[in-house]
Structures are given as structure tokens and as C-alpha cells.
Amino acid sequence: MTSPGGGAATAFDVADRIRGKTASPWDVYGERIRRFEIHLNGSEIEMVRGPVAFEGFGLRLIAPRNGGVGVGFAASSDRTPEGVDATLAAATGVSQHASFPAKRVEFTGSGAPGTADLDLVDRALWEDPVRTLESFSEKLLEAAGSTPGVEPSFGSIRGTLAEVTYANSAGAHSGYSHTLVELEVAVKASGGAEGAPPGEYWVNSRARHLDSRKLVDEARSWATKAEDARHAKAPPNGKLKVVFPASVLSEILPVALGFRMSGSAELRKMTPTPGTQVAADAVTVVDDGLLPGAVATAPHDDEGTPQRRGSLVDAGKSGETLYDLLHAEAAGRRTTGNGRREQPATPAWFRFVSPPSPAATTLSIRSGGGGSDAEMIEATGDGIWLDQLGWAFPDPVSTAFGGEIRLGYRIRNGKLAEPLRGGTVGGVILTQPSEMSFLKAVTAVGGVPSLIGNLHSPTLLVSNVDVAGA
DSSP states (O other): OOOTTSOOOHHHHHHHHHTTSOSSOEEEEEEEEEEEEEEEETTEEEEEEEEEEEEEEEEEEEEEETTEEEEEEEEESOOSHHHHHHHHHHHHHHHTTOEESOSOOOOOOOOOOOOTTSOOOOHHHHHSHHHHHHHHHHHHHHHHTOSTTEEEEEEEEEEEEEEEEEEETTOOEEEEEEEEEEEEEEEEEOOSSSOOOOEEEEEEEEESSOOOTTHHHHHHHHHHHHHHHHHOBOOOOEEEEEEEOHHHHTTTHHHHHHHHTBHHHHHTTOSOOTTOBOSOTTOOEEEETTOTTOTTOOSBOTTSOBOOEEEEEETTEEOOOBOOHHHHHHHTOOOOSOEESOBTTBOOSOOTTSOOEEOOSOEEEOOOSOOSHHHHHHHHOSEEEEEEESOOOOOTTTOEEEEEEEEEEEEETTEEEEEEOSSEEEEESSOOTTSOOTTTTEEEEOSOOEEETTEEEOOEEEEEEEEEOO
16 A cells, blocks of 8 residues: 555455455454644643554454344454454454344455545645644644733644555455544633623634644634623524534534434434435535545545445435445445444544444535625524534434534624524424424525535525524
């Protein structure tokens, strides 16, 4: 495999030691990882940590069992011959008890797809991780402390450099490298003579790259929002028009749609019938495993199947279902390249410890005619701009969500007005065909998309949203 770090061979080495020791089909997913962290305390760099380096693999074995298959999985960081043998024995033991309703599972020996144009690696971070993180942190602290009365409270910047490898009993042999950047920072506003208590604004993000070009503008925005949080009032009660930017939608939609449009939900008879009206006509959602620079983008999924683009919602109508190998076989279908060892609800910086299951990659909502955020606000007339939820608590089964408003703004006469804080916003993403839902209540789709975590989306205007406030 070709990688910036010289090329790991984790899964390949394990596969060489397994071959010939079992008659059951198997696959191996391997990771070699280096992790670097910078922790901030106020306006100072408190600690530089790294590299935290480790290498591990997950081994899955498929064995015939009672008319179905037994699925065994075990993970280890012990790649010695004895460690691999022990992991194979553990997976074999599990396969005798963990059954799955598929007649058989066949791995394919397809060649390694390329990584061209996928933008998976931050080259500066890969080549000089400590200095790159330190430089970004210095610029962040300078920008975050440039507004009088506002200062950084705490924060961390984490960079992960990973080399992924995959091999199976059919002869597949592939791998790629990627970087992951996780940012957490809080700024506190406490200036002014009016005596209001301090206000704090938190920022959390996951991306492939460190990008300091917009830090100054972003820091000004954080400072403004921290100051607004000091003076925010409770929102009104009732069913209101609410504008949801991509940053808020990213905490809700990937969890809800990712499960309910998957083979796991289909097995439980929970997926909508294809062609059912599940959203407003203006809503089209694509599962895009090839979106350049997205954290879920990769040349292949965690079962070696090439990732691709597939339509989940087309002009409001439900589309295809997301499958991994196991669920595709159970449904009599073909895998869609969505066998993933990371779930949107619990993203992790290493994945070899988990078996694959069907999950979304990056949900991409097609831009509409709503224009810029300012135009979306103007079209709202009277309502709420929802800037940040404390936590949306999306439930993948019911698709219900509800969270406290950490910061929002009242919209009056098509303009942003006073800041809001407290109270809750909630809804249900998918409902029965005869019932109203969050997606069916979308009345405008913005024209400017943003990539936030596992979502690429413009701003959405949703009507009749339940708001509990004063």
C-alpha cells in the first residue's frame, strides 16, 4: 500500500498468519495510528502530548450455523503468531454462538481502489504533527483573545494519523491513509459594566484538515456569541418557524437517517417503503462516501467494498437502503459499500475494536433555492435561528430528538433580534406516511452548503417546530 507514512501492513501480516488455519471465510481490518494532542488552559498551552502510538486489528469469521451463519469477531493489538492464534480462537468461539439470518457471506477479492481526489490527508500534519498543531494552537489563542472582555476558557486540538489496511480470505488486499482533526474550544465573555454573569460559547468539530485561514473571523464570531449568551433570554413557547444551520443538523440527521435507512432497520421492519413520502419535495439526501475532505470519505468501506454515492431521499421520496455484506445477504441484495466500524452517534478515532455494521458515510443534502443564510432569515419573517443545542439526543429507532437551546436568536420582521438561551427544541425526523414530521415540515432549503462532521448540508427552514421556553 502507498501512504505518507511509508505503508503499514497490519492486516496483511495478520492475514498471512491466518491463511490455511480455518475453512471459514474471514476478513481482517487493521490500523496503525499515531495520536497527538495539545491541551489549552485559558490563553496558555498547558500540555503537548504525543505520539500515542498503537497498532491493532479486528478479525471477523463467518461460519455456517443452523441454516444461517455464525459471526465471530475478536480484536487485538497482539500481532505475534501466538496473539493472532488466540484472536482466531476467540473469533471461532464467538461464531458458535452468535448467529445471523443470512444463508452465507462471500467476501470478494477485488483489487485496491485508489485514493485520488478524495483529500484524505493533511500533509503538513502528517509530515510535522507537533509543530503543525502548535502553530495552529498559537494562532487560535491569538485570535480567540483578540476581543476585549473575551478570553479562551479551555480547549484541545487533537490530530490523528492513521494507516488502514484490509485483507480477506478471498484475496483482497488494500489500504489507505487518512488524518483526523478534532477541535474543542470554549471562549468566555465577562467584560462590561452591566454586571451580567459570564457567557460561554463552545466549539466542537471534526475534520480532515487543520485550517487557520478563517480563525480570525471565526474567533470574532465566537466572541460575539459568548457575549450574547450573557444577555440571552428564554425563547417563547409554541410551534414556531425554526432555522436550522448545518452545524445543528449535523447532530441530528446522520444518527436518525443513518440507522432508519439501513439494513439493520430493514431487518427490524423499520425502513420506509421505497417511494414513500418521507420529506418535503425540496429535500434530497444522498449518502456520499466520496465527498472530498469529509471525515467519512474513503476509497472503500471497512469490508473492502468501494464506497460510492447513493440516494436515500429523492425529492421527498424514500430511496435505497444502506447495506453491509451481512445485511445485504439477509435481504437478498448487494452491499452498498456501507459496512462501517464507526457509528455517527459515537464517532471514534480508532475503529479496529468494532465489527462492521451498515451505517451512513456523509449525508449530503442537495442545495435549494433558499439562498444565503440572510435570505433564509428574511424568508422566515418571525421565528428562531437555532445556533447551538446543548445536545440533541437523537434516537436512531424513533428518530425523535430534543435538546436545550444553548444559543439562538429571535427572528423578527426577517431580521435577527435578541439572543435566546434555555428552553428546548424537539421533533421527529421520520414518521408514518399520514403524519407530519420534521423533514416533511421543511419549507425552504438554503443554497449554500457547509460540511460539518458527517453532514454536508445547506441551512433548512422548518415550520411548526415544538419550542418550549418561558
